[in-house]
Amino acid sequence: MALPGWLQRPIMQMTDEIYARIPRPQPERDKLNGCRIISHRGDHDNLTVFENTLASFDRILDAGVWGIELDIRWTRDLHPMVFHDASLKRLYGRPQKICDLTLSELKATAAIIPTLKEVIDRYARKLHLMAELKKEMYPDPVYQNRILRELFAGLEAGVDFHILSLAPELFNLLEGLPPPAFLPIAELDVGSLSELSIREGYGGVLGHYLLVTEALRKKHQKCHQGVGTGFINSKQALFRELNRGVDWIFSDQAVEMQNVCNPPRSHLKTSSEA
DSSP states (O other), rough: OOOHHHHHHHHHHHHHHHTTOOOOOOOOOOHHHOOOEEEEEEEEOOSSOOOTHHHHHHHHHHOOEEEEEEEEEEEETTEEEEEESSSSSHSSSSSGGGGGHHHHHHHHHHHHOOOOOOOHHBBBTTEEEEEEEOOOSSSSSSHHHHHHHHHHHHBTTTTTTTEEEGGGGGGGGGTSGGGGGGGEBBBHHHHHHHHHHHHHSEEEEEEEETSHHHHHHHHHTTTEEEEEHHHHHHHHHHHHHHHHSSSEEEEHHHHHHHHHHHOOOGSSSSSSOO
């Protein structure tokens, strides 16, 4: 179940503004140092740096953020690309759908859209990869499964990467990966997806920070699973999640949140300046 976008956005914005103003105790230093922040589509403004591009992910790597969330779409000739939308309309003003273009046609139109191979080759074991499967047609699931298996073959599932989806039935297309590699994303159905994750032995569950309750977190902890929350874009919301032991923190402001945990040296006073 999902709220329509026009209603969801103002509700989430209002919620974020409220939570950003509620003071929280600063977590202990070990929690700050061990914070696993995941950048949602990289550090981007979609004007000078576009989401889900190497430039946006390079910024995350340079800032020392733990991981990136990236989206997978398939071209007509079945190359997995890192792109969120079904079409190029929102970011590039073009009506074409990714699935209607070949790799060469897509690169000729928007060269900065990376292939999944480019992203894995560049960031494997440097950033934790949270790769989201989008709900779309899989015209040759056996072949596509083989391609994904080959691309992730050199990495350890659940340690170097996870596979995410709002449609966990897509996990059935990926034979050969262990269940802990998978993380279903809940919208309003966090309870049912939590039960699914425990039943299937997945790696845990992801959801909005208001919907992932303390009782749910403890339930997954007992099953040796993790929970992740998003989108954490303020210091006070970050402190709340760290204090209650959330495993993965997704953010649209990942560099800023990382700087809360580990301020850049240029921002720290020396003993003579204090």
